[in-house]
Amino acid sequence: MEVVVQDLELAYGDFVAIKRLDLTIPDGESVVLLGQSGCGKTSTMRCIAGLESPTGGRISIGDRTVFDGASGKVVPVFKRNVGMVFQSYAVWPHKTVLENVSFPLKMKGIARADRRRQALEVLEIVGLAHLAERGASMLSGGQMQRVALARSMAMSPSVLLLDEPLSNLDARLRDDLRVELRRIQTERGLTSLYVTHDQQEALALADRIAIMQEGRITQLGTPEQIYGSPVSASIAGFLGVTNIFPIAPSSTPRSLELTDHDITLRSTYPVPRTAASVCIRPEDITVTLEQPTDRVGHDADTNYLSGTVEVAVFQGASIRCKVRTDSGLPLDAICAPPAVGTFAPGARVSISIDSDRVKVLPNEAPVSDIPQAVAA
Ligand SMILES: Nc1ncnc2c1ncn2[C@@H]1O[C@H](COP(=O)(O)OP(=O)(O)O)[C@@H](O)[C@H]1O
Ligand SMILES: [Mg+2]
CATH class of the missing domain: 3.40.50.300 (P-loop containing nucleotide triphosphate hydrolases)
Structure with a gap:
């Protein structure tokens, strides 16, 4: 009933x-x-x-x-x-x-x-x-x-x-x-x-x-x-989104400035007017062993970073690794094992994140948007 x-x-x-x-x-x-x-x-x-x-x-x-x-x-x-x-x-x-x-x-x-x-x-x-x-x-x-x-x-x-x-x-x-x-x-x-x-x-x-x-x-x-589509960063965090970084209020989608790190990312999401964070799922971060031809920066669709492996855990079909970008940003990634070589601690890696995977969400759900709820 x-x-x-x-x-x-x-x-x-x-x-x-x-x-x-x-x-x-x-x-x-x-x-x-x-x-x-x-x-x-x-x-x-x-x-x-x-x-x-x-x-x-x-x-x-x-x-x-x-x-x-x-x-x-x-x-x-x-x-x-x-x-x-x-x-x-x-x-x-x-x-x-x-x-x-x-x-x-x-x-x-x-x-x-x-x-x-x-x-x-x-x-x-x-x-x-x-x-x-x-x-x-x-x-x-x-x-x-x-x-x-x-x-x-x-x-x-x-x-x-x-x-x-x-x-x-x-x-x-x-x-x-x-x-x-x-x-x-x-x-x-x-x-x-x-x-x-x-x-x-x-x-x-x-x-x-x-x-x-x-x-x-x-x-x-x-x-x-x-x-x-979690409506806030706190809900995203609860649902297994492990990479959550607050952004500066002056951020724009083309240039998201992380509050605690000297780095900018690119996103296809609008930036809310309230306090907000960047939210990236670990499976949306691609990590590969660094090649001399790899680039760093952005193009229209992708963020390219370079960094170093801190920990890698073999999970059978995938590898879960903590990498730190050269600018000091800690990222949690779940990725395919490399075809050649391994993600040993200290290995140099290239990191890419599609800009449509870089979600920007308000830190907390705005009360007026809560379905069925009556605003106080
Ligand atoms: N009998 C009670 N007296 C006082 N506070 C309570 C009592 N039961 C629960 N609470 C408080 O109410 C809040 C919600 O509790 P509860 O409904 O058990 O949470 P959950 O099931 O989500 O863990 C908690 O802060 C808890 O400490
Ligand atoms: Mg309970």
Whole structure:
């Protein structure tokens, strides 16, 4: 069911954790709330679930208002029909897998045979039907999270809220379960809000990503939009853009003056009037071993620099290297291994960056541009 959050505000004492937040989760969609630790993701989720008392705003699930600050209407947690999965494995260790999953159905007064059938059905979906009779304490972390997921799905919730459910798992298992979750989500058409600080997870699991910073949504879009066109340097940095350098206000696209380095770059992007930075993805920097014929400077489309390798890490298909330009600019590049020779520390290299890869973004998202948000 569609979930609509409007003008939500939550304060813990004097501290305002959520500021006039607007967010819609369309029916059957997966929205991922992505942001650094402490930005207010869990608080937002808890407000939707009914576990916090917001200081203002409205929340509706389907056509039912579950919170309205103006009228004082508050629907309690157990009447909201939301499913929740948390970071910690919230399973009952002394019960079997089947008992864990069917327990909420029992609370709902569903007859024994139906409980069993429904529980087995969701266990099938999460790939645990064969372990139905096993004691929950005998499971691995990944299996416990599957049980928690099955239990919350068994209730056929109007919306599934998942708060960093994979972050306690080891890397391999996390990757597997992420793919599995996406499959379940798309097959079942679950309406879900997934909270994470991990950009890879957000890109993999979202129909739409909402970037959250300091209690506000600062950008909303599809994974492709968010990854391809972050609206600020701080969001770009969060999405794996490692080369971010502030520019002087006098900069023009043909001559971007970096504040902390004696170097100018060329870009095809307009320069915003607010404090801004140059943002370059590591994979957009080409590094090759220096040849006598290599040039330095700019032409219409490309920036050419020369420098020295500081560190190079072999990653199989690519090499990640830190290079320092002769003017002292540290750059992080991901590039193809050289055909001949190696990027040993100290090796002289030529660096080229296409000017359409040199993004210029305001340091922070301008409040007036924030989608759906109401300017203060
Ligand atoms: N019960 C609470 N009392 C006071 N401050 C809180 C409480 N819960 C969270 N906070 C604060 O609110 C902010 C947002 O917290 P939270 O929603 O947990 O962030 P996230 O889930 O994004 O890491 C943080 O600064 C946190 O310290
Ligand atoms: Mg949290």
